[in-house]
Amino acid sequence: MTTSAEQVTGEAVPSRPPAPRGSGRYGRVGVLLLLVVAIALPFAVPSPYVHGLLVLVVIYAINGVGYDVQLGLTGMFSMGQALVFGAGSYTVALLCTRADSTSIFIGLAAAAVVGTVVGGLIGLVGLRTEGPQFAMISLGIWQIVLIWVQNAVDLTRGPLGISLPSYGVLGFGDIGIELDSDIIVYLVGLGLLVLTVGVVRRLLRSRVGSSWLCVRENVALARAQGVSPFRARMTAAMVSSAISAVAGGLLAYSSGFVSPDNMSVSILVGAIVIVIVGGRGSVYGAVLGAILFVVLPEALRAADTLRLLVFGGVLALGVVFVPNGLWSLVAPIRDLLTRRTRPLDAGGEAR
Amino acid sequence: MSGALGLELRDVSKSFGNLQAVDGVSLRMQAAGTYGLIGPNGAGKTTLFNLISGAHRPSSGAVLLDDEEVTGTPPEGLARRGVLRTFQNTSVFDSLSVLDNLLVGAYLVDRRTAVSAFLRPFRHHRADVALRERAEDVLDLVGMTSRRGVVAKSLAYGELRYLEIAVALMSRPRLLLLDEPGAGLNEAEVTRLEAILGAITTGRETTVVLVEHNVGLVSRACERIWVLDRGRLVVDGTPDVVLSDQRVREVYLGA
Numbered sequence: 001m002t003t004s005a006e007q008v009t010g011e012a013v014p015s016r017p018p019a020p021r022g023s024g025r026y027g028r029v030g031v032l033l034l035l036v037v038a039i040a041l042p043f044a045v046p047s048p049y050v051h052g053l054l055v056l057v058v059i060y061a062i063n064g065v066g067y068d069v070q071l072g073l074t075g076m077f078s079m080g081q082a083l084v085f086g087a088g089s090y091t092v093a094l095l096c097t098r099a100d101s102t103s104i105f106i107g108l109a110a111a112a113v114v115g116t117v118v119g120g121l122i123g124l125v126g127l128r129t130e131g132p133q134f135a136m137i138s139l140g141i142w143q144i145v146l147i148w149v150q151n152a153v154d155l156t157r158g159p160l161g162i163s164l165p166s167y168g169v170l171g172f173g174d175i176g177i178e179l180d181s182d183i184i185v186y187l188v189g190l191g192l193l194v195l196t197v198g199v200v201r202r203l204l205r206s207r208v209g210s211s212w213l214c215v216r217e218n219v220a221l222a223r224a225q226g227v228s229p230f231r232a233r234m235t236a237a238m239v240s241s242a243i244s245a246v247a248g249g250l251l252a253y254s255s256g257f258v259s260p261d262n263m264s265v266s267i268l269v270g271a272i273v274i275v276i277v278g279g280r281g282s283v284y285g286a287v288l289g290a291i292l293f294v295v296l297p298e299a300l301r302a303a304d305t306l307r308l309l310v311f312g313g314v315l316a317l318g319v320v321f322v323p324n325g326l327w328s329l330v331a332p333i334r335d336l337l338t339r340r341t342r343p344l345d346a347g348g349e350a351r
Numbered sequence: 352m353s354g355a356l357g358l359e360l361r362d363v364s365k366s367f368g369n370l371q372a373v374d375g376v377s378l379r380m381q382a383a384g385t386y387g388l389i390g391p392n393g394a395g396k397t398t399l400f401n402l403i404s405g406a407h408r409p410s411s412g413a414v415l416l417d418d419e420e421v422t423g424t425p426p427e428g429l430a431r432r433g434v435l436r437t438f439q440n441t442s443v444f445d446s447l448s449v450l451d452n453l454l455v456g457a458y459l460v461d462r463r464t465a466v467s468a469f470l471r472p473f474r475h476h477r478a479d480v481a482l483r484e485r486a487e488d489v490l491d492l493v494g495m496t497s498r499r500g501v502v503a504k505s506l507a508y509g510e511l512r513y514l515e516i517a518v519a520l521m522s523r524p525r526l527l528l529l530d531e532p533g534a535g536l537n538e539a540e541v542t543r544l545e546a547i548l549g550a551i552t553t554g555r556e557t558t559v560v561l562v563e564h565n566v567g568l569v570s571r572a573c574e575r576i577w578v579l580d581r582g583r584l585v586v587d588g589t590p591d592v593v594l595s596d597q598r599v600r601e602v603y604l605g606a
Contacts, residue, residue: 205479213451217444221456224438225430227458
């Protein structure tokens, strides 16, 4: 009890070395190594089939990281994720067909903006409630918009879908690299994934991220500490939706075709499975979840007609035996490799 | 905005259906003191706390902080004015470490904004360092420095009580409401709690109100005590006066 109350309740804070933090140098080297491997992968394995899977992995991973912001970090069960994903896809499709704009910078930025707005609107209506009620309201909004998209033939061509007339361009106007191969789409997606993870992790080290965690952990205490649950959930919904819309936009560029399937239930289920299997609230876990979600069904092709049954069984067993997700298996290894300073070891008593 | 807040309740009542939980309570607590609120179970102490902290809205009456009416302000609004509280049933961020409880809970004093996170890296880093230094100071004050890496849900019960107080202290409370901080603590832990309370109040930057059953703790820590019974104030005064009052002995001590 050496600290006097003035130090704690007053403005004056004595200087002291900061507490141990983060994974440090070794962690960064590890991440860089993994990135190099990820970049080299499509060149090392020259198979169009594998390249196609890699594209799906990065798109699902981006969507998963986005969904983790709501489901994992803020504890919100939004059913509107397929809607914002599809909104991103349609934004890109309409820009390509109606505005002749093939720049993916413009397309994905527009998708992010549209996603933010749609996510914000879902929040504005739905976040007057919380928990299951919010899930139901977001479900309702998604279904209403989905039916509208299927019927607004003039704009969306309904169930026929929209074919993109040309590839997206990594640049502006006609100047830049065309996204005409899965390798390029994959590399662009990888870059976006790194950016996304970076943005979310950066936000987690700000008061915005703190407000998300507060609301997830304990709403009453969050409010008592000055956090407005509505505001925290609203920012989570908007950030999450922006990210998922970018993933949806990227899918549009890679497949060259956008239909109501881009906002179908399989998108939502995919996001939920990826976040839960990867490890709720771990951010990196969503990447692992996406890899499993894409690769496992392919690996199970040998099981033929039983494929989905086995896939479902594996997921169910995974949730039972690894309840905290894949990241909970990887994190300890990471900590060991990076010799992350455990706050416990750093003990303050001896200081 | 700093300095202890004075608290005034004017004829505050709260009923839940037919139950009159708080019935016409008026009191005035000067800034920077340490006060006790005692009474038998069901006397309405926690309800009164909830009215002061904004968790409940009074059915009638007014709540004033430093002569400014704040009746009906939501909890997060009152927290912004410096009213911080702990909960009767120990409320922390269960799955976070002790240190993260302090960092995440310090929303009000956290200068690490979303804007600085991306556009002002140096400012952001300084804010981060300042927040962590503050967390270390608070950990030091509650004597939990060596426990900073422990996940909250695996803490011992007594430590949860200290952690709760620490989380509230992060936000520089001007009025600190502690709901039964001594409940379930053994004698040694109560002594440690008293030391923490002493450290909080020596700077006189904070008004502290305790709801407490431990009469010994209240009479040692508080300069003035209010006794509540069936939603009404029965008596108030210095610990000596209150605890020797015949009505208090009847309603509270059962003697």
